[in-house]
Amino acid sequence: MNVETDTSWQRNVTMEIRKKAKRKKSLGNYLFILPGGVFLLLFLVFPIGYNLKITFEDLTALNILKEQSFVGLENYVTVLKDKIFLLSLKNSVIFTGLCIFFQFTIGFAFALFFNKKFPGRNVMRALILIAWMIPMVITGTLFKWMFAGDHGIINHLLLWLGAIDQPIHWLINDHTSLYSTITANIWIGIPFNMIILLAGLQSLPEETYEAAKVDGAGKIRQFFFITLPLMKPTILTLLILGIIYTFKVFDIILIMTGGGPVNSSTVLPFYSYELAFTNYNFSLGATINTIMLGLLVLVALVYLWLVRKEENV
Amino acid sequence: MNSLPKVNNKYFTTAIAVISTIIFLFPVYWMVTTSIKPMSGILATTPQIIPHEIQFQAYVKNFIQDTEILRFFLNSVIIATGSMILTLLFASPFAYALARLELRGKGWMIGFLLVVQMLPNIMLALPFFILFSKLHLLNHFISLIIANATLSMPFAILVLRPFFMSIPKGLEEAAVIDGCNRFAAFWKIVLPLAKPGLLTVGSFCFLHAWGDLLFALILTTDKSVRPLTVHLYTFVGQYGTDWNSLMAVATVCVIPIIIIFIAFQKHIVGGLASGSVK
Numbered sequence A: 001m002n003v004e005t006d007t008s009w010q011r012n013v014t015m016e017i018r019k020k021a022k023r024k025k026s027l028g029n030y031l032f033i034l035p036g037g038v039f040l041l042l043f044l045v046f047p048i049g050y051n052l053k054i055t056f057e058d059l060t061a062l063n064i065l066k067e068q069s070f071v072g073l074e075n076y077v078t079v080l081k082d083k084i085f086l087l088s089l090k091n092s093v094i095f096t097g098l099c100i101f102f103q104f105t106i107g108f109a110f111a112l113f114f115n116k117k118f119p120g121r122n123v124m125r126a127l128i129l130i131a132w133m134i135p136m137v138i139t140g141t142l143f144k145w146m147f148a149g150d151h152g153i154i155n156h157l158l159l160w161l162g163a164i165d166q167p168i169h170w171l172i173n174d175h176t177s178l179y180s181t182i183t184a185n186i187w188i189g190i191p192f193n194m195i196i197l198l199a200g201l202q203s204l205p206e207e208t209y210e211a212a213k214v215d216g217a218g219k220i221r222q223f224f225f226i227t228l229p230l231m232k233p234t235i236l237t238l239l240i241l242g243i244i245y246t247f248k249v250f251d252i253i254l255i256m257t258g259g260g261p262v263n264s265s266t267v268l269p270f271y272s273y274e275l276a277f278t279n280y281n282f283s284l285g286a287t288i289n290t291i292m293l294g295l296l297v298l299v300a301l302v303y304l305w306l307v308r309k310e311e312n313v
Numbered sequence B: 001m002n003s004l005p006k007v008n009n010k011y012f013t014t015a016i017a018v019i020s021t022i023i024f025l026f027p028v029y030w031m032v033t034t035s036i037k038p039m040s041g042i043l044a045t046t047p048q049i050i051p052h053e054i055q056f057q058a059y060v061k062n063f064i065q066d067t068e069i070l071r072f073f074l075n076s077v078i079i080a081t082g083s084m085i086l087t088l089l090f091a092s093p094f095a096y097a098l099a100r101l102e103l104r105g106k107g108w109m110i111g112f113l114l115v116v117q118m119l120p121n122i123m124l125a126l127p128f129f130i131l132f133s134k135l136h137l138l139n140h141f142i143s144l145i146i147a148n149a150t151l152s153m154p155f156a157i158l159v160l161r162p163f164f165m166s167i168p169k170g171l172e173e174a175a176v177i178d179g180c181n182r183f184a185a186f187w188k189i190v191l192p193l194a195k196p197g198l199l200t201v202g203s204f205c206f207l208h209a210w211g212d213l214l215f216a217l218i219l220t221t222d223k224s225v226r227p228l229t230v231h232l233y234t235f236v237g238q239y240g241t242d243w244n245s246l247m248a249v250a251t252v253c254v255i256p257i258i259i260i261f262i263a264f265q266k267h268i269v270g271g272l273a274s275g276s277v278k
Helices: A008-023 A028-055 A076-080 A083-114 A121-133 A137-147 A153-161 A176-200 A206-214 A219-247 A251-256 A268-277 A282-312 B006-024 B024-036 B055-065 B069-100 B106-116 B119-136 B139-166 B168-179 B183-194 B195-211 B213-221 B229-236 B243-277
Strands: none
Touching: A008 A251, A008 B195, A028 A282, A028 B006, A028 B069, A028 B106, A028 B119, A028 B139, A028 B183, A076 A176, A083 A121, A083 A219, A083 A268, A083 B006, A121 A176, A121 B006, A137 A153, A137 B024, A137 B229, A137 B243, A153 A251, A176 A251, A176 B139, A206 A219, A206 B195, A219 A251, A219 A282, A219 B069, A251 A268, A251 B229, A268 A282, A268 B139, A268 B183, A282 B106, B006 B024, B024 B243, B055 B069, B055 B243, B069 B139, B069 B195, B069 B229, B069 B243, B106 B139, B106 B183, B119 B213, B139 B213, B168 B183, B168 B195, B183 B195, B195 B243, B213 B229, B229 B243
16 A cells, blocks of 8 residues: 655655645644534434433433433343343354354355456456345345245255255244344355455465465465465454444344344344334343443454554554 | 366356356345246245246236335435435545545544444434434434434545545645635545545445435334335235245345446445455
8 A cells, every 4th residue: 555655754854844834724624524523423423422321321212201310330230130131142142253254264265266367257246246235124035035934945955955854944943043144144244255355365466476386385385375374464354344244233133033033033233122112221222232332342443453553564 | 177278277267157156146036036926936846946937916016006115215215315415525525634634633533433434223223213303303304314324424434535545636736826725626626536436435325325224214104204125124024925026126126226236336346345444
């Protein structure tokens, strides 16, 4: 990403001159960020703050128009003792972990394959990306049909292969519902992983491979000793982004299983939605949100640290 | 494969690519074919991979006899276009300032944007619901437009910034020297040059808002402002196993996405790769 061509002392001198010239005008600079800044303060920072505030209150649909009382950490205690919360946390971890593992592995395989030059490559790469662009509501509906107990294509296929003896009702069975939603989400995630990894692969220096070939390193050795180490920054960033994007998946769950049966496919964002908009206990929903935010900030800090490390290189 | 001549090898690769693409995209194919099969074909004991009989009954029923869906379609267009415009309007000067102008705390701002672009939408939907209900803005397009724009703005700023950085500096400085003020220089010179970036970000914002379900589900109860996604969701509840109709509605909901995608494919693929990893 080395766009600047001038040497660092030249840059320092120009920066000094610019600084002096622009100091007078610098107040005007803030006008450029004013509209967006105000918008983000009003609709992003304020809501996050408000969300935090009501976790210490007892806001429900019943008292929304009245004064709410301060309850301290009561909501956090309630949530942490809640069995469904613990189950959704567990489901969220399973959901995220399995999705990331499979979409990354399959996406990487696709990326390596599409990194070769062959006719029709760009068309097919673009077609695969369509899976990622489709709204999740539609993908959810589509997989709901494919996983249907009666006449669903997945049962047909497994029966034909002899993998099962009788149709399985995937979405209304508490052992399979979560895994069905995971399958749908893996399908959505593969193109994203593929495109990011492909961009990374295409930026690798070809000479290194030439040199390795001369030294007699085979394809597999090249992959483990050249491709993987060189791709490390891309891979780490992708995994962290993947964790964050997967952790917040909501639509797929709502459409395919509604979190059921008996919460067997409830993940944290869905549980928050349920508490807030089925039970109308806004404070408890907000408490789950805040806990999720805490978890995501941890992951995001790792991400920021990685980005900074990369930019300094 | 070394024994084969090079040309064959290349076509062999293409053949494998075609097969894996077909397998991967089978769900999309299944959606479209389900929508044009008669019920007997859908419920056949051996699934008809290639429809034995084609009919457009589901489309006639859901789009011609029942025109309500056209309104949901229009609502989706209004919401997605509105939030795209709002996002671009606020994000582009912001991104320009971060790319070019001297500001205090730039690093902090970028860090903040990187973190908030990852927020789960339920985290915003809940406070939005309370906020907008107090402002009596539930069931208005404006609340949905604001909600979607909020979610895509951090992303938009972060992706636009490198586009502005890549525009040669001399141009706008020359314009300023020629007596243009900096806002005019930004509007007349920088923005037109950043068109590829604006297209990338614009199509992303449109697609995000088009696919939104949660905000629309929470912030609207009135059919007159509900988008297509909510309609599909309630449709699944009502006609749980009328797969024929469900897949027809789903197919129509995907069409605008395919069109946008074909039109801006280059920008979208490039933006995805640059925006996410940077």
